[in-house]
Amino acid sequence: CQEVVLVGRSNVGKSTLMRELTGHSKFTTGKKPGVTRKPNHFDWSSEKFMFTDLPGFGFMSGVGEDRREEIKTDIVRYIEENADDILAGVLVVDGKSVVDIIDRHSGPDEIPHDVEMFHFLRELGIPVVVAVNKMDKVDDRDERLNDLCDRLGLMPPWKQWSDVVAPISAKRGNVDSLYDALGTHFHEQKRDDL
Template sequence: DSEVVLLGRSNVGKSTLMREITGHRFDTGGKPGVTRKPNHYDWAPEDFVITDLPGFGFMSGVPDEVQERIKTDIVRYLEEHADSILAGVIVLDGKAAVDIIDRHSGPDEIPHAVEMYGFLRELGIPVVLAVNKMDKVDDRDDRLNDICDRFGLLPPWKQWEGESVAPIVAKKGNIGALNEAVRFHLHEAKRDDL
């Protein structure tokens, strides 16, 4: 069975996106870190399952050891399912992502999103950066170029469009770029099977 996994820190709009994709309602605006277990749903137009993994990274009000356990669980889940995972979608807040990443970059620190990106790639899982909340971003091209840069993707971002970078506005149901990128990896995977 093919599977697409969704990752992202809390408040990036993961629940909103899941609602758009699946038509189900999710507990948006609820307590951060509430989703602790992987949840599986059918991705309507295509024949695969989408798995919502718990939010990682900083969650106010959630103790450090709980956050560590969540991260360990995510890593274990990805390792165990690597063979059937078609793509990993890392959801970012387009307005905040670069600042957050830069704040957590240092000699002894790697930002969670960047770490997860590298980990997925190590497991051979293609990654799509779903850059959400683009309605709040004025300098669209600059912002998307900066995001590419932080994840080690050579700018300009346009060359990753439809494959690794998908600007979206989940709140308005504007997720065509993400669907396109996921479909790209679906077809790549089918080709590899031949």
């Protein structure tokens, strides 16, 4: 079965988004082995794919560095092994803090997790949508989104990248831009199959 994977740092609102994406339709849950913390699977009755919620990566209070590395390795392995069945990746970030976190972790020997994950998915040929969450807390919307594009290597303005960058507020149920962005990739995929 084809799937759309959700990845992101802890606390960006991935669970909230998962509930929002899956809460309004009829879903059945399933399980797949392969990741230490089993991903949650959902079948979307109207589409032939399911959302897979992969564990959060990066800093988590009370979780040691070794364990964090292990989680990231599991995520990477899961994606590599299932790449053929992955229709798209949704990289969830916190719109309020993502640019600051990226900048804090950028250096000669360091690639920020979010940037690394973005390029990793794309290198595997998996279309990526960056779900920029918590936009309800962001005042300087265009500036933030332009900065994020810049950090991801996408030439601003962000509005040129509406198939890649989807500003949302999962908590408020504003996720239309994510559906729109995902839709463009499914469309492309279908066209490629012809």
